[in-house]
Amino acid sequence: MMNEVDLVERGGEQWDAARAAWNLAIDQQPAMVARPGNAAEVAAVVAYARENDLRVAVQAEGHSAGALAGVGEDTVLLKTGRMTGAEINAEERRARVQAAAKWQDVSALASPQGLAALSGSSAEVGVVGYTLGGGHGWLARKYGLACNSVIAADVVTADGQLVRADRENNPDLFWALRGGGGSFGVVTALEFALHAAPELYAGMLVWPWERTADVLHAWNEWTSGLPNEMSTWARVMQVPPLPDIPEPVRGRQLVVVEAAYLGAGEMGAELLRPLRELGPELDTFAAVPPAALGHLHMDPEQPVPFAMEGQLLNDLSPAAIDTIVDAAGPGSGSPLLSLELRLLGGALTEAPPDAGALATVDQAFLTLGVGMLMNPEMDATINTHLDLLSNALEPWDAGVKYANFVDVPIDTRMCYPPETFERLQEVKARYDADDLFRANHPIPCPAAAG
């Protein structure tokens, strides 16, 4: 079977294209790149790696390649990119996708039916990688993390077997996959619930960045007491002057409030009134289909070189807002493309019955700083500024991490309560005792954890 798998060896003509990650700043030099087209071929790659003392790093396109920090000669890079199938059952509100489906593959089918998946800011991101890490998106305050809407997964485990993980079959594996990351096997297919979104009112309000302080203070006050149907993210942006960026924001420094309201436009507009009274220069709010949420945040739709860092904050006091303005607003000298603040709360804080490993996110806000590494000199500047920002926000930092918003190697213990981490290690020992799988945020076997 292995001889039927599309393999790219080091040094060949296709090498650079095959090993490239979506994050173009990351240089991956694995032993080889394997591009299986189905679950049987995935199993063959896993068996081959095991027999040849190689490890396996699984990637759809490599949005999170920074956390792997470059795979090397001891690792087969298993790229799932040929397995992109997606289908939905609108009546049962379910979707089933293959390993490399992106959110846009799901929303293209679900959105016309008034159904939404719990996707995040970008239609481009892989469903499986995003969901294994938890999955925080526009509808999270209402419907929770994407991982807790998962119904089942098909998984090739370290022994090369294709197994099903759901409430009845391999329930421990099913639990671990839901927020515990990619340490346990290769997910070849994922099934998850879709959610009703018959009416959505979403868009952004934009001001010149000289207004950063008053807009962020007003936004922060506005967020207290919002219904779970209203989600909102605020951001300070320095938009590059690239031709594919829409004209009103291209090359500008801005403060932006984005929001999505799950309900009628009149009610959404009523809730937004205090922010509109601040006189934005651009207001894009409109009734939109669910698929529009994948583009609202204006994420790049092509691979880019970037660095990012996120923080979970217990609260956002006026002093915290002042700190953010000083570090990322006018006069800060910030080189960041974007610093965003996501309002959490609502369903994120309530563990659903029989939740997965990431049952809740209990903090009040999630930040994300992003910089574009357009040349090698930018690396140090951006990373120094991301550190400066995270140090400045230390007084509000919850001391825990949301894995999907960390794209450098960290101690994965920071992403889970101690008892959850221990249970994840037990599942790792049961399904992958030899640590074959190398995930972006690895769960080590108990003996190796130290």
Ligand SMILES: Cc1cc2nc3c(=O)[nH]c(=O)nc-3n(C[C@H](O)[C@H](O)[C@H](O)COP(=O)(O)OP(=O)(O)OC[C@H]3O[C@@H](n4cnc5c(N)ncnc54)[C@H](O)[C@@H]3O)c2cc1C
């Ligand atoms: C532009 C952009 C926007 C984002 N927006 C959000 C957001 O709104 N909310 C949010 O929560 N996150 C967001 N993220 C983070 C994103 O969810 C993570 O980077 C996620 O890991 C990406 O998954 P991927 O499959 O696309 O990336 P990859 O780098 O290909 O995969 C990431 C990891 O997932 C695991 N994995 C992937 N596929 C499989 C598989 N088939 N079987 C087993 N393991 C697998 C592996 O461990 C791999 O290292 C964003 C990232 C980017 C770059």
